[in-house]
Amino acid sequence: METKSIKVLHIDSEKLWRGGQQQAVYLYEGMQQRGIPGCFVCQPHSKLEQYFQKHNLEYKSIPFMGELDLIAGYRLSKFARKHQFSVLICHSAHSLSWGLMAKAFYPPLKLIGIRRVDFSLKPNPFSRWKYVNSKVNKIVAVSKKIKEVLIQCGVSEDKITVIYSGIDFNKYAQAEKDYNFRKNFNIPEKRILVGTLAAFAGHKDYPTFLKAIALALKHRPDLYFLAVGEGELKEPMQELAQELNIADRVIFTGFQQEVGKILKSLDIFVLASKKEGLGTSILEAMAAGVPVIGTASGGIPELIKDGENGLLVPPSNPEKLKDAILKLANSPELRIQLAEKGKTVAQKFDKEIMISKYIELIQEL
Numbered sequence: 001m002e003t004k005s006i007k008v009l010h011i012d013s014e015k016l017w018r019g020g021q022q023q024a025v026y027l028y029e030g031m032q033q034r035g036i037p038g039c040f041v042c043q044p045h046s047k048l049e050q051y052f053q054k055h056n057l058e059y060k061s062i063p064f065m066g067e068l069d070l071i072a073g074y075r076l077s078k079f080a081r082k083h084q085f086s087v088l089i090c091h092s093a094h095s096l097s098w099g100l101m102a103k104a105f106y107p108p109l110k111l112i113g114i115r116r117v118d119f120s121l122k123p124n125p126f127s128r129w130k131y132v133n134s135k136v137n138k139i140v141a142v143s144k145k146i147k148e149v150l151i152q153c154g155v156s157e158d159k160i161t162v163i164y165s166g167i168d169f170n171k172y173a174q175a176e177k178d179y180n181f182r183k184n185f186n187i188p189e190k191r192i193l194v195g196t197l198a199a200f201a202g203h204k205d206y207p208t209f210l211k212a213i214a215l216a217l218k219h220r221p222d223l224y225f226l227a228v229g230e231g232e233l234k235e236p237m238q239e240l241a242q243e244l245n246i247a248d249r250v251i252f253t254g255f256q257q258e259v260g261k262i263l264k265s266l267d268i269f270v271l272a273s274k275k276e277g278l279g280t281s282i283l284e285a286m287a288a289g290v291p292v293i294g295t296a297s298g299g300i301p302e303l304i305k306d307g308e309n310g311l312l313v314p315p316s317n318p319e320k321l322k323d324a325i326l327k328l329a330n331s332p333e334l335r336i337q338l339a340e341k342g343k344t345v346a347q348k349f350d351k352e353i354m355i356s357k358y359i360e361l362i363q364e365l
Contacts (some may be wrong), residue, residue, distance in 0.1 A: 006362055008038035009085040009109075011076065013064045013094040017047035018199055019280055020116050023142075023165050023354075024091040025051060030355035032057075039083065041076060064098055067126070073101020081106045087362050090114065096130050103135050110365045114140045116165070116277045118298040119203075121153040131155045137365055140358075143278045143299025161361055164302075165280050166351030172287035173343065175260025182265060185251045187224045192329050194223060194268040197259060197284070200231025203275035205295075207240060211318035212272070214244040216325045223329060225250045228262060263288035267335065268328050274315040276300050282310070283349050286342035291335045293324045303349075309341040 010028050012021060025048070028040050042048035044061040052059040060079055064072045080088065080102060087110045090099040096113040103109045113136055121127045131139060132155055139155060141147040142165045151157050182189055194213075198204040206227070213225050227237070227250060234252065241247045256262055263269065269285035269292045276298035283303060285292050294300040295315040304310035311327065313320040328335050 006036050006087060007083070007085045008036055008087045008089060008362065009041065009080055009083075010038065010089045010091060011041045011095045011098060012048055012091040013043060013098055014048075014092050015043050015046040017051070019165070020092055020114075021048055021051075023116070023280070024048075026166060026168070026351045027089070027355060027358055029057070030351060031359070034355070034359070036359070038085070041079065064094070067094055067097035069098070070101060073098060074105050076102040077105035077109075080109060086110060087112065087365070089358075092116075093127075093130075096136070097126075100130060100133060100135055110137050110362070111135060112138045112140060112361070112365075114142070115146050115150060116142050117203075118143070118146050118149050118275055118277050120149055128154060138361060140361070143302055145299045145302065146277055163354060163357045163361070164349055165278050165283075166349055166354030167280055167283045167287060167346065169287050169347055169350040172260045172263060172284050172346075173289070175258075175264050175288060177264040178258070178261040181261065185226075185253070187251070191222050191224050192220075192267045193226060193265060194270060194325055194329070195226035195228060195262070195266040196270045196272065197228045197263070197281045198271060198273070199229050200233040200237060202233065203273055204229075205272045205274040205316060206233065206237045208274070208316050208318050208321060209270060209272040210237065210240050210244055210246065210250065212321035212325060213250060214246050215318060215322035216329075217246060217249060219322075219326055220329055223249065223325075226253060226262070226266065227251070228253045228256050228259070230255045259284065260288060263290055266290050268293065268325065270321070270325065271295065271300065272315075272321060273297055273300070279303055280349075283346045286310075286339075286346035289339050289343055291328055291338040292342060293321070293328065295321075303345065308338075309345050310338055 012024050040059045062075050088099050090096040090113045139160050140163050147160045241250045269290045271294045278299035292310040294304045296312045297315040306312040311324045313324050
């Protein structure tokens with residue numbers, strides 16, 4: 001199939017904006033820029049719809065009421081048939097259900113599902129059926145670890161392709177430091193600032209991060225910490241910080257638009273997840289020139305080689321995480337060394353590489 005004959009329809013059923021939605025937008029915009037016609041279907045009043053409206057991008061909003069919403073499936077198929085789309089890319093787990101319904105009504109569609117988390121498939125038969133279904137042409141796993149999990153859950157290895165998530169390397173590498181940032185949050189300029197960028201969700205394991213902070217402050221009471229993100233667990237984590245008597249040293253910033261400027265203000269970046277599909281926030285920190293600490297969970301070890309371009313610690317282990325934080329806090333030379341090598345690694349995950357691999361996959365189909 002020649003590229004010019006491809007018409008790609010993207011769908012995402014989520015209403016919030018997290019890492020998966022950013023990846024979906026990178027791919028959609030990248031294909032548009034390369035002359036591949038397409039459109040994006042999202043939910044009304046979603047963060048994606050707001051993004052497309054703000055950036056004047058073509059989209060179609062269709063309400064999706066759940067994985068058994070046949071009306072939504074039919075409306076999606078009708079839209080795909082009318083505009084003669086040849087490929088349907090499903091950017092989330094629920095989107096794959098939606099895509100399967102659409103393909104049932106419009107069989108010519110080539111169907112690609114994307115798996116971004118390293119959780120095992122849910123035990124109910126429907127969850128497994130989605131991924132082993134013969135109507136799905138390919139499943140893209142965003143890390144080798146996710147591919148391994150899918151195979152363990154019964155998905156054929158032949159059906160799975162690994163395409164790593166991408167970052168806008170230049171955006172973070174060239175981001176300008178906000179010299180008012182520390183002042184705005186009452187953080188002294190000469191104190192070491194350790195930060196994380198993660199949604200307040202269970203698998204991000206904020207309790208381990210906060211417990212490690214409490215341990216680290218016993219050795220280095222001059223450290224400051226930053227937690228950037230939103231989520232349903234934010235308030236409980238603020239309460240935990242109070243219980244651990246570290247509330248005066250942990251700043252909960254909430255959602256922040258200019259992430260690059262924040263990363264440039266950090267001395268150390270931490271991602272304490274106990275489950276993680278890949279960990280693009282680690283790559284963003286690397287691109288910004290910040291030394292990173294990650295857990296040996298999910299796809300993170302595919303990004304970090306311990307002692308070479310970052311530090312790896314066991315998941316759910318506050319003591320080991322504390323040791324890694326102190327190791328970097330006490331060694332400016334090591335921070336510089338890891339940051340330099342991390343930046344080289346981050347370049348290999350530029351979004352343009354990801355976009356090219358998806359186009360190659362579509363051409364193969």
